[in-house]
Amino acid sequence: MSTIDSYNPADPDDLVASVPAAGTAEVAAAIAGAREAQRGWWALGAAGRSLALGRAAAAIEAAAEELVALAVREVGKPVAEARGEVARTAAIWRYYAQAPFAPAGEVHEPAAGPGLLLTRRRPYGVAGLITPWNFPLAIPTWKAAPALAVGNAVVLKPSSEAVACALRLAELAGLPEGVLTVVPGGAEAGTALIDGADVVSFTGSTGVGRSVVAGASGRGIPVQAEMGGLNAALVLPDADIAQAAAHLANAIAGYAGQKCTATSRVIAVGDAYEPLAEALAKALGQTPAADPAAPATVCGPVIGGPALERLTGAIDTARAGGATVLAGGARADRAGWFLEPTLLENVPAGHPLLTEEFFGPLAVLLPAADLDAALALANDTRHSLSASVHSRSLDVALAAADRLDAGMIRINAPSSGVDFHLPFGGAKGASYGAREQGRAALDFYTAARTVSVLPAGEC
Ligand SMILES: NC(=O)C1=CN([C@@H]2O[C@H](COP(=O)(O)OP(=O)(O)OC[C@H]3O[C@@H](n4cnc5c(N)ncnc54)[C@H](OP(=O)(O)O)[C@@H]3O)[C@@H](O)[C@H]2O)C=CC1
Numbered sequence: 039m040s041t042i043d044s045y046n047p048a049d050p051d052d053l054v055a056s057v058p059a060a061g062t063a064e065v066a067a068a069i070a071g072a073r074e075a076q077r078g079w080w081a082l083g084a085a086g087r088s089l090a091l092g093r094a095a096a097a098i099e100a101a102a103e104e105l106v107a108l109a110v111r112e113v114g115k116p117v118a119e120a121r122g123e124v125a126r127t128a129a130i131w132r133y134y135a136q137a138p139f140a141p142a143g144e145v146h147e148p149a150a151g152p153g154l155l156l157t158r159r160r161p162y163g164v165a166g167l168i169t170p171w172n173f174p175l176a177i178p179t180w181k182a183a184p185a186l187a188v189g190n191a192v193v194l195k196p197s198s199e200a201v202a203c204a205l206r207l208a209e210l211a212g213l214p215e216g217v218l219t220v221v222p223g224g225a226e227a228g229t230a231l232i233d234g235a236d237v238v239s240f241t242g243s244t245g246v247g248r249s250v251v252a253g254a255s256g257r258g259i260p261v262q263a264e265m266g267g268l269n270a271a272l273v274l275p276d277a278d279i280a281q282a283a284a285h286l287a288n289a290i291a292g293y294a295g296q297k298c299t300a301t302s303r304v305i306a307v308g309d310a311y312e313p314l315a316e317a318l319a320k321a322l323g324q325t326p327a328a329d330p331a332a333p334a335t336v337c338g339p340v341i342g343g344p345a346l347e348r349l350t351g352a353i354d355t356a357r358a359g360g361a362t363v364l365a366g367g368a369r370a371d372r373a374g375w376f377l378e379p380t381l382l383e384n385v386p387a388g389h390p391l392l393t394e395e396f397f398g399p400l401a402v403l404l405p406a407a408d409l410d411a412a413l414a415l416a417n418d419t420r421h422s423l424s425a426s427v428h429s430r431s432l433d434v435a436l437a438a439a440d441r442l443d444a445g446m447i448r449i450n451a452p453s454s455g456v457d458f459h460l461p462f463g464g465a466k467g468a469s470y471g472a473r474e475q476g477r478a479a480l481d482f483y484t485a486a487r488t489v490s491v492l493p494a495g496e497c
C-alpha cells in the first residue's frame with residue numbers, strides 16, 4: 039500500500055508523518071461507516087451533540103501547545119501564528135457547540151385557508167470535506183464543526199502535507215466512532231469522497247476546486263469551494279503610510295504569504311507611491327524569513343521545494359521583463375524552503391504575478407493615478423477573495439469597499455485575518471456556492487423541507 043508522507047518545510051529531512059494512503063475502497067468503507075454512525079449521532083439530539091462539540095473544544099484547549107508544535111513542524115507555521123490558529127480552532131468548536139440549539143426552521147401562515155406551514159432543516163447525511171495544508175486545524179474545524187452540529191457525520195480528506203495535524207485533531211475531538219473519520223489520501227481519495235458523500239465542501243487551489251465542483255454538481259449534490267485569491271490592497275494618498283506599511287508587511291510576509299487572504303498586489307494611489315514603496319520595503323526587510331519555531335518569526339518557510347521554485351522562477355522572469363526588486367527577491371541563506379519577503383515594481387503587463395496566485399511572501403507594487411484607476415486595477419481579476427483599503431477618510435474607504443469585487447474587505451488592516459462567526463468567501467471565481475463559517479455554514483449543511491399541516495376535519 040502506498041503511503042502519505044509529510045515533511046517539515048523548515049527541515050526537509052524531517053519526516054513528520056507516514057501513513058497508509060486511502061484509495062477508492064477505503065474511502066467507500068469510511069463513507070459507509072459514517073452513514074451508519076450518523077443515525078446514532080442524530081439520535082443524540084441537540085444536547086448530546088452540543089456536549090460532544092464542547093468536549094472537543096476543551097480537549098483541543100488542553101492539548102494546545104502540542105498542536106502548536108505539530109503545526110510549526112508539519113506546515114512551517116510561525117509559532118505565534120500557530121498559537122492563534124489553535125486558539126481559533128478551539129473557539130470554533132465552542133461556537134458551533136451552541137448551534138444544535140439554533141432555530142432549525144420557521145413557522146408561516148399558509149397563503150390561503152387554515153393550517154400551519156413549517157420549514158425544518160435536516161442534515162444531508164455524510165459531509166465529505168477536502169482541505170488544504172495552510173490552516174491545518176482551523177479549516178477542517180470550520181467545515182466539520184457546523185456539519186456535525188446540525189447532525190451530519192463527516193469524512194475528512196486532509197491535505198497530504200498536513201496529514202498529522204488532521205489525524206491528531208480528529209483524535210482529540212473524541213467523537214463516537216464513524217462520526218468524524220479522517221481518510222489520508224491523494225486525488226483518488228478526494229474523487230472517491232466526491233463520488234460517495236451527500237454534501238461536499240472544498241478549500242484549495244482554483245484548478246482542483248473547479249474539478250471538485252464539476253464532480254459534485256454532476257452528481258447533483260450540494261457543493262461549496264473556497265479557492266485562491268489575488269488580493270489587492272489600495273493605499274490612498276491620505277493614508278497613515280507607516281501604519282499601512284506595517285499592515286501590508288504582515289499581509290504579505292505573515293506565514294510566508296500562504297493565506298488565501300494574503301496581499302499580493304499593492305496599489306498605491308497618486309502621491310502615496312514613493313513614501314509607501316520606501317516604507318514597505320523597509321518593513322519587509324524587518325520580517326526576514328526565519329525559523330518558524332522562534333517566537334519573533336513572522337515569515338517562515340514556504341511549504342516545499344516546488345513552491346519555492348515556482349516563486350523564484352516568477353521573480354526571475356519578472357526581472358528579465360524589467361521588474362525591479364525593492365525588497366527580498368532571493369532564497370534565504372538557510373536550509374529549508376525559505377524565500378525572503380519580496381516586493382517588486384515595474385512588473386511587465388501580462389506577467390503571471392499579475393494574474394495568478396503564487397501563494398508566497400511576494401507582492402507587486404502598482405501605481406494608480408486616482409481611486410477609479412486603482413479600483414479598475416484591483417477588480418481586474420477573477421480571484422477576488424479579500425482586499426484592504428488604507429485611508430484616513432472612512433467615507434472614502436467605505437465607498438471604495440463598496441466598489442471592490444471581493445468577499446471580505448478590511449479597512450486600515452491587513453487583508454488577511456477573518457472572524458469565524460461571519461460569512462467567509464470571495465467574489466467572482468474565488469468561491470463557488472454558499473458561504474462558510476457563521477450561521478451560513480449551518481444552512482449549507484442542511485436541506486430545508488416544508489411541512490404543511492391542515493387542521494383535522496379540513497379537506
Ligand atoms: N479561499 C480559501 O478559503 C482558501 C484557499 N486556499 C487555497 O488553497 C491552495 C493551497 O492549498 P493546497 O493544499 O496546495 O491546494 P490543492 O488544491 O492542491 O489541494 C487541496 C486539497 O484537494 C486535494 N486534491 C488534490 N487533487 C484533488 C482531486 N483531483 N480531487 C479531489 N481532491 C484533490 C488535496 O489533496 P493532496 O494534498 O493529497 O494533493 C488537498 O486535500 C491555495 O491556492 C490557496 O489559495 C487555501 C486556504 C483558504
Ligand SMILES: O=C(O)CCC(=O)C(=O)O
Pocket residue numbers: 172173177296297298299300453454455456
Ligand atoms: O486570513 C486568515 O486568517 C484566514 C485565511 C484563510 O482562511 C486561509 O488562508 O485559509
